[in-house]
Amino acid sequence: MFAALASDRLGADSIILAALTALMAAQVITVKEGFQGFANEGVLTVLALFVVAEGITKTGALDWYIGKVLGSPTNASSAQLRILAPVTFASAFLNNTPIVVVMIPIIQKWARNIHIPVQQLMIPLSFASILGGTCTLIGTSTNLVVVGLLEERYPNDPDVSIGLFDIGLYGVPVALVGMAYILFASPYLLPGGGGQSQDALNSLEKNEEILLGARLTSWSPAVSRTVKRSGLRDTGGIYLVSVVRAATGHAYQSIAPEEPLQHGDVLWFSGSASSVGDLRKIPGLISYQNDEVEKINEKVHDRRLVQAVIARKGPLVGKTVKEVQFRKRYGAAVIAVHREGKRVHEHPGNVKLQAGDVLLLEAGPSFIAKSGENDRSFALLAEVEDSAPPRLSLLIPALLITAGMLVVFMADWTSLLVSALVASMLMVALGILSEQEARDAVNWEVFITVAAAFGIGTALVNSGVAGGIANFLVDVGTALGIGEAGLLGAVYFATFLISNVVTNNAAAALLFPVALNAAEQTGTDRVLMSYALMLGASASFMSPFGYTTNLLIYGPGGYKYKDFLLFGTPMQIVLWVASIAFLAIIEPWYISWIAAAAILGIIIALRLFCLSRTALRAGEEK
Incomplete structure (x- = not known):
């Protein structure tokens, strides 16, 4: 399946569905397990959010207002920074899926208007939303899954309690390092790094x-x-x-x-x-x-x-x-x-x-x-x-419906799926969308790909492949003999490796008992081990199928599977090293913040210097 995905000869939905069919035929998973993703609440929520986002897009005016807020950057690095900061912050407190769904069409049009390749902006959009989720306990459901498992394993133990912003002590500097990597590496590793493609220039000239x-x-x-x-x-x-x-x-x-x-x-x-x-x-x-x-x-x-x-x-x-x-x-x-x-x-x-x-x-x-x-x-x-x-006259109703959907969800009155379905129906009832436009808004390729991936993940668990890899890597980390850093590094590595092929929630749940058993045997801090699980499970950068937001921007960004491998793998390694350094080596915690902020500042300064030199050289040539 991964070889076929890397070749980019067939659609991702066709390949994953074919692999899922083969696994059911081989009885690695049952039909019920194979199709569990198609009834998954999170997957169905994404479908409903597509309709909500389309309703906002059809009003038109939001593109104009957000475009003005984002401004008119003259280069990709400046455009990326204007996306990274607000999206990372918002994703720390809101579900990142609706943020990315709403932003995709806006970023597409903004990229066209400012003449910057959309490939330079879509992966930064998704990765920023992932980085933001590691900054608070409610930033991503994976953090809540780990905390729930921790409370179940150690009920009424004050030594393993985790507050709302505790993960942020390590998540924020990790996010800053991730932003620095995106700004530094995107001109070299993302498509369109040289500016506008010749095809784009030709099309502009022909218009x-x-x-x-x-x-x-x-x-x-x-x-x-x-x-x-x-x-x-x-x-x-x-x-x-x-x-x-x-x-x-x-x-x-x-x-x-x-x-x-x-x-x-x-x-x-x-x-x-x-x-x-x-x-x-x-x-x-x-x-x-x-x-x-x-x-x-x-x-x-x-x-x-x-x-x-x-x-x-x-x-x-x-x-x-x-x-x-x-x-x-x-x-x-x-x-x-x-x-x-x-x-x-x-x-x-x-x-x-x-x-x-x-x-x-x-x-x-x-x-x-x-x-x-x-x-x-x-x-x-x-x-x-x-x-x-x-x-344009329907912009305010569309925004009120969307805001109401988020308020109802965050107040825990009902699930995001139910509130998104109600919002979608209100969009149609008020004429913001026609019935056909609501049907057409659903990206069925994304739905099939995400839903089928659940079955693939179950197959890896049922066959023992995922558990075997996890146990092996944790054993290696323990055997290295470098203390906490080695064990935490092994757990983080195993978690992000598996989270790139199964859902991040499943990866965290799968590794939790293995990691905590190893922590108890070696005397490693259990809270730090939980943080390693949280950060590792959210580090899904080298595959479009490891995280929902990656799948959402896969098609609109015009990416190939190798683009995620080429850009995401080094980022995975950089954040792996940074996370373990912040968790187990650098003390006290605020030194991590200072170091991460300094790295980001240096990268921004270098990018500005390089861009100013390029502009000066171009002016001299002109």
Whole structure:
């Protein structure tokens, strides 16, 4: 199975399901054990969270706000740092799965807007959420599993009690070291480390420039602000090229950054067709052709942006959009016109069309099929990806539903699965999502892969492979004769090795009796041993299947199995050494914090120095 996964010739879901089938056929596991993952509460929770995250994404505005919070970094290291710090902190107190599910589509669009390869950001997103989980007792369910087993084994023993932030004494410096490794190693070991790929640059160059007009509403946060402070001058792939003042009708072809914007101003943006969908998600802007768009006889949920090229001998040549009554005739609204070599600033309805003009249309789902089959008006039709109109007015309800879901879960009123299901149903009931969009939001490949992995883990336990490896490694650690450090190192190594092939909770539960027996026999601190189990079980970095968040970003990040091996294996070793040093060697504990913070600071300083040297050299060459 692992050899097939490393080859990347078949989908991960197909390979793992085939392996699971073989294990059931060989009677290593029963059918019930093989399919237990498909009814697992955690796996089903992920499915429901996909729907919740899609509801937030469809409103559109959250992309804009979080994009502004994250800012516009000019390099991958700066972008990674803006992800690592907040995600690590949030994951210390919240379940990391919903955090990653919500952030995936936002990071994808942000990466495109700031022109940084998404491969440089998705693994840091997942790894940051894992590192954050080691900082508090509630950061990950694995910590709670270990504490529960500890209380069951040593009831009413004050010497083995663990408080909410006790693990943080060692988890925080480990997280800082992990962040330092990500910042240092990602340019060399993650795909896209050299910046934009040539394919990405080529695609940007091939995208034809579209000019789109948008009117500033009275409730826009940009009203009365200068162009520079409004955040609209450069929104990532879309650039403000001119402004037509509402009060006077004067057109500013080259508007100064200090010029204030006013209610009703028409802003003209230039960008590729794929970027226009992002423009419509900016709060406070409506299409310059909003009156025509509102008259389209299609549900808002079903509309898309379509690029249409005017046919050379078609009936539209030489006529304006108004003359041909475009909306009535085609059931679509023209929201922008692009003519090669010339920017068309006129209202789209008044432009006299020419052969080869590119129209940007808002149309229903059947427009392309009908126009392509029965009409010679267009030489080419193409739907713009991810261009459904944003539901900006539904952002607040979507956020309230999501916040309510998390509050109910954290208050322990019900499980995350139940609260996520209720949130999903409310999303559909309030029109934030259509029923079909809710169905399509579920990533079935992830579901099959995660669910089938449970059965694989059970097979490793039933066959004795997992237990045999664990006992062997603990025996080796004990036999090294270097005291606590050797035993803790062996337990940590065995735990993270197994957690990369079974779930981290299962790895912790499997190693717990072995580790605690060894601790009792050698007089090793039982609390430190428990910390080693917690840190080791959460250290799932060298396989996409060791942790749910790794699986979630596997597809969206465009990774291959070898990317996790190449980037995650050194990180696994670095954190192994750091964890044992912090647990058994460095005293007192605050020296670990100082050392870890110093390592992170040095790495950040080195990255900034290297980037400044690169920028200086590029400037000199220019």
